[in-house]
Amino acid sequence: MDTTFGNIPVSISRTGYTGDLGYEIWMDPEDALTVWDLLLKKGKSFGITPTGLHALDIARIEAGLILLDVDYVSSRHAIIESRKSSPYELGLGWAVKMKKKDFIGKAALEAEVGRGPEWDFVGIEIQWHELEKHYRKAGLAPGLPSTAWRASTPLYKGSEQVGYATSGAWSPILKRYIALAHVKSEYAGEGSELMFELKVEHYRKLTPAKVVKTPFFDPERKRSCPV
Amino acid sequence: MPGVKKYDAIVIGGGHNGLTAAAYLSRAGKKVLVLERRYILGGAAVTEEIFPGFKFSVCSYVVSLMKPNVMRELMLPKFGLELLPLESTFTPLDNDYLLRTADADQTYREIARHSLRDAEAYTRFGPLMGQIGMAVRPILETIAPNPIRPSLSDFSKTNKLLDHFKTLSSEQFEYLTKLMTMSSADFLDEWFEYEPLKASMAASGIIGTFMGPRSPGSAYVMLHHYMGDIDGAFRAWGFQRGGTGAVSMAIARSAEHFGADIMTEAPVEKVIVKNGRAVGVALENGDEYKSDIVISGLDPKLSFLKMVDESDLPSDFVTDIKNFRIRGSSGKVNLALDGLPNFTCLPGEGHHLRGAISISPSYDHLEKAYDDAKYGNFSQEPYMDIILPSVLDPDMAPPGKHVMSCFVQYAPYDIKGGWNDQKREAFGDAVINTIARFAPNIKDIILHRQVLTPADLESTFGLTEGNIFHGELSLQQLFTMRPAVKWADYTTPIKNYFQCGSGTHPGGGITGSPGEMAANKILGIWS
Numbered sequence: 001m002d003t004t005f006g007n008i009p010v011s012i013s014r015t016g017y018t019g020d021l022g023y024e025i026w027m028d029p030e031d032a033l034t035v036w037d038l039l040l041k042k043g044k045s046f047g048i049t050p051t052g053l054h055a056l057d058i059a060r061i062e063a064g065l066i067l068l069d070v071d072y073v074s075s076r077h078a079i080i081e082s083r084k085s086s087p088y089e090l091g092l093g094w095a096v097k098m099k100k101k102d103f104i105g106k107a108a109l110e111a112e113v114g115r116g117p118e119w120d121f122v123g124i125e126i127q128w129h130e131l132e133k134h135y136r137k138a139g140l141a142p143g144l145p146s147t148a149w150r151a152s153t154p155l156y157k158g159s160e161q162v163g164y165a166t167s168g169a170w171s172p173i174l175k176r177y178i179a180l181a182h183v184k185s186e187y188a189g190e191g192s193e194l195m196f197e198l199k200v201e202h203y204r205k206l207t208p209a210k211v212v213k214t215p216f217f218d219p220e221r222k223r224s225c226p227v
Numbered sequence: 228m229p230g231v232k233k234y235d236a237i238v239i240g241g242g243h244n245g246l247t248a249a250a251y252l253s254r255a256g257k258k259v260l261v262l263e264r265r266y267i268l269g270g271a272a273v274t275e276e277i278f279p280g281f282k283f284s285v286c287s288y289v290v291s292l293m294k295p296n297v298m299r300e301l302m303l304p305k306f307g308l309e310l311l312p313l314e315s316t317f318t319p320l321d322n323d324y325l326l327r328t329a330d331a332d333q334t335y336r337e338i339a340r341h342s343l344r345d346a347e348a349y350t351r352f353g354p355l356m357g358q359i360g361m362a363v364r365p366i367l368e369t370i371a372p373n374p375i376r377p378s379l380s381d382f383s384k385t386n387k388l389l390d391h392f393k394t395l396s397s398e399q400f401e402y403l404t405k406l407m408t409m410s411s412a413d414f415l416d417e418w419f420e421y422e423p424l425k426a427s428m429a430a431s432g433i434i435g436t437f438m439g440p441r442s443p444g445s446a447y448v449m450l451h452h453y454m455g456d457i458d459g460a461f462r463a464w465g466f467q468r469g470g471t472g473a474v475s476m477a478i479a480r481s482a483e484h485f486g487a488d489i490m491t492e493a494p495v496e497k498v499i500v501k502n503g504r505a506v507g508v509a510l511e512n513g514d515e516y517k518s519d520i521v522i523s524g525l526d527p528k529l530s531f532l533k534m535v536d537e538s539d540l541p542s543d544f545v546t547d548i549k550n551f552r553i554r555g556s557s558g559k560v561n562l563a564l565d566g567l568p569n570f571t572c573l574p575g576e577g578h579h580l581r582g583a584i585s586i587s588p589s590y591d592h593l594e595k596a597y598d599d600a601k602y603g604n605f606s607q608e609p610y611m612d613i614i615l616p617s618v619l620d621p622d623m624a625p626p627g628k629h630v631m632s633c634f635v636q637y638a639p640y641d642i643k644g645g646w647n648d649q650k651r652e653a654f655g656d657a658v659i660n661t662i663a664r665f666a667p668n669i670k671d672i673i674l675h676r677q678v679l680t681p682a683d684l685e686s687t688f689g690l691t692e693g694n695i696f697h698g699e700l701s702l703q704q705l706f707t708m709r710p711a712v713k714w715a716d717y718t719t720p721i722k723n724y725f726q727c728g729s730g731t732h733p734g735g736g737i738t739g740s741p742g743e744m745a746a747n748k749i750l751g752i753w754s
Contacts, residue, residue: 047621128299141361174304175295217304 005035018056019063019215020222057148058169061180064123064214066090070150071121071166071180086112089182091121091214120188123214124155124165126177126196130207134200143200144170144177155181156195156206162187165196171216178216179209187211234260234488234518236749237508239495239534240689240728242270245524246478246489247742248727248749250301253485255750260516261479261487262508264494264689267472268479270524271688271695272737274472278675280625281563284470285679286688287695288614288632289313289583290737291452291464293474297739306480307473310465311619315582317573318427319665324572325423326579342421352418356453359403363450365391367733370744371707371715407702411445412590426587430610433636435696435735437556439597440590444701451700451734464583468620474737498523498534498724505535505724520723522745525689526697527551527710527730531719540720547711551730552704555681555693556600558638560658562631563624563675567615568666580618586611586661600637605654605680608661610636628674633658638680640692646682654678696735697728706732717745725749 002011008031016022027035040048060067068074072090073083086109087096096109128142135142148169155163168179179196187194188211196209236252238245241263249259267273271286290310298308318325325341327334331350339346365388372381395403405414411432415425429440432449439445467474479489494511498521507517523530531540531548573579587593587610596606612634617624624630635658642650655678662669681693690697698704707715709732716732717725727745729735 045621045627047618128296141357173309175298 005038008035010035017065018059019065019217020059020219021224022222054147057167058171061148061167061169061178062171062173062215062217064180064216066092066121066180067167071182085119085182086117088112088117089119089121093117117185119163119182120185122181122183122188122211123216124179124181124183124194124196124209125212125216126168126179126198127208127210128177131177131198134198134205134207138201140201146170153179154197155183155209156197157187162194174217176216178212180214183211234258234516236260236520236522237262237516237518238522238524238727239498239508239530240264240270240524241268241475241479241489241491242524242728243272243475243478243737243739244727244729244742244745245270245522246475246482247297247301247739248522248524248746249487249489249742250478250482250485251743251746252749253482253487254301255746257753259482259487260518261482261489262493262495262510262516263489263491265687266492268489268491269472269475271684271690272471272475273688274470277561277677278563281628281630281675282470282616282623283561283630283677284467284472284616284632285561285677286559286684287471287737288466288616288634289464290467290471290474292736292738292740294739294743297743301478301481301739302484303474303477303481306477306484307469308477309468309473311468313464313466313582313614313619315578316427316585317570317579317582318423318585318587319570319572320423320588321664322572324570324579325421325427326573327427328578328582338421338424341424342419345419345421345424348418349424355399355402356450358399359406359450360453362392362395362399362403366706367740368744370717370748371709371732373713373716374707375713406446406450408443409446410441410443411449412440414446414449422589423587426589426593427585429590430585430587430593430612433593433597433610434612434634435557435694436699436701437552437554437600437637437639438701439594441594442597447702447705448700451736466614466616466619468622470616470620470623471737478739495534498721500535500539500721500724503539504722520725520749522725522727522749524726524728524742525730526553526691526694526728527726528553528691529689530726530728530730535721535724544711544714544720551698551710552701553692553694553698553730555640555684555690555695556638557634557636557693557695558605558654558658558681559677559679559684560633560635560655561677561679562633562673564629564631564669565672565674566627566668567618567629568631568662568672569668570666572665580615582614584611584613584615586613586665596637600639603639603641603643605638605642605650605657606636607657608664609638609658611658611661613662633662638693640681640685640694642680646680651678651680651683654680697730698734700734705734709734717741717748 011026013024015024072085075084078084132142150167153165154161163181163183165179165181171178192211194209195206198205198207235257236259238249238261241261249261252259273285274282275285277283315328335346338349372384411429419425431452432445495508496511497509498505499507505521509515527548537545593610596609599606614632617629684690684693709715710730727742731741733740
């Protein structure tokens, strides 16, 4: 909706990148500072708290939201063919309207749906007990990432690499170690067991991870409507 | 008879441990009924709107020891569990303050402001306590073996623990022994010199006990509090969004999700025992419910001296339970505030209001508070552990207003002349006066004051003698001795009657652990 804060024109949308109940406020960049100060002042008694990108990154992983240039590369910037993905390979198939009469790439996507996409984009959970064991062997408490990571991490089935996780985080709310991963479709079914590469005290280990449903965290309130 | 029904298991008491046991049993496919005496679930982990618009975590107020596997296995985040980190510990003094935060470097500089030696020692102390916590944890996570007539699995458990202890270094073993036997004051004196730092650390060694910082045994309680971890970080305390009652509600919803029936305002009068076996329960209103087993989430005194007849129990066991120390030593004052307290030593808002506020300026302050209690009075200048939940979770109070939770020690259950309304108010005044010494504006911003004495904790929440841990966490009441030797594995002398409250191993706090381990024990017997 279009409205004003004080006398500054703003647009408020019920959108966001947290997977939770959220709003985005759009304005002229010139006005941004004033709007920010106003928000913090008015929101104070409601306990408004600024958060940074580190927190946002964990929230979007918990919500299973994909991130450009981290989880996938724009096809316009992909310098090699293997970096390109189709919407189906990124878990964005829901955004493709096949019923539409025609659009660029329709034939190719239809063919892909027909034979089944080669890759899938899924949520995985690194299994706690085995993770803990690796650290216990090293005499340490389980080492958990305190922020989200964005380094591509191999996933194996047996001795074959069948995928890679592109972002992950310890979810403080779920008490689970979660990640988003590209996995070859035949290994991407829910419950599929893979091995995740983990570094414990400088040494590489393999530890089990399971394909699970996303969003990892799906609070009811995110669908609630403001009165 | 009305309402006769048959369940696999009945849990007496809808506190967080009873609910946890019910959730685990339901998850295993058992038909479970939880019976709660009050109108609301949670026991001592309860949130109530005592004053309109203001939500109080009436009794228990922070969460740290909640077991992560319980959270995962019962899917508690899905049902509303959300822990917000407490960011600091603030000790206000008359002309200065001590503020420890989660930022190690900031804390180093802050302690160094008072003592460089202590700042150095503090960086070594934390990891050591963490290691010792890790060393002790397997004990906490093992169902206590029966040392009198050990079964095969008891032997293997004991062996595993012994193997585990062999992995400790001699230094770790030395400190573990010291922690098990010393007073927290003596133990901390070996490490630190700055009095407010020592006193604030020693304070966690007296919480919920009838001991002073100079009483032997208090060091163990300090360790117990050190074992809390959140997200792999030891010694982290959290606050549940919506108050501790929301933890209980999350567990209750999980139990219901798995198929449990939960009834409130259903006070149990007696466990029905036939031929030495529990076969069901009778409610105060006369209704009876049949079940294969009965589990009590109540404290040992209520479980064995009230819920069943002494004649159904061996006399040595009755003696053990009667001797079980459960003296309440603390009270709780909850305040609805018109604004935030303003501390003279650190005015205005800031990080120091987002964590624990510890009224522990010196050993003497704590020990004198204990002295009052020793001779049957409440402390004139008590020790307090204060938090402002509404700073972390604005939904706890109307916009701009606040709630303040003060855990207060000491308030002996056996006060001279007994507790009455005048004494309760006098106790409340002592609390407010002590806070006002450091934040004088407190008296002007109080909208409502709720004072709970140990007698209130007993009558409202069923905590015998007002003891928050269902019995002191002293060495002779832990592990294989909690609540009594031979019966520390959640079984009781009565067949099919089990216990799962904080009066069982590993003890008090919002952990879910007694409930979880009792359920595992029962499922083990069943299979």
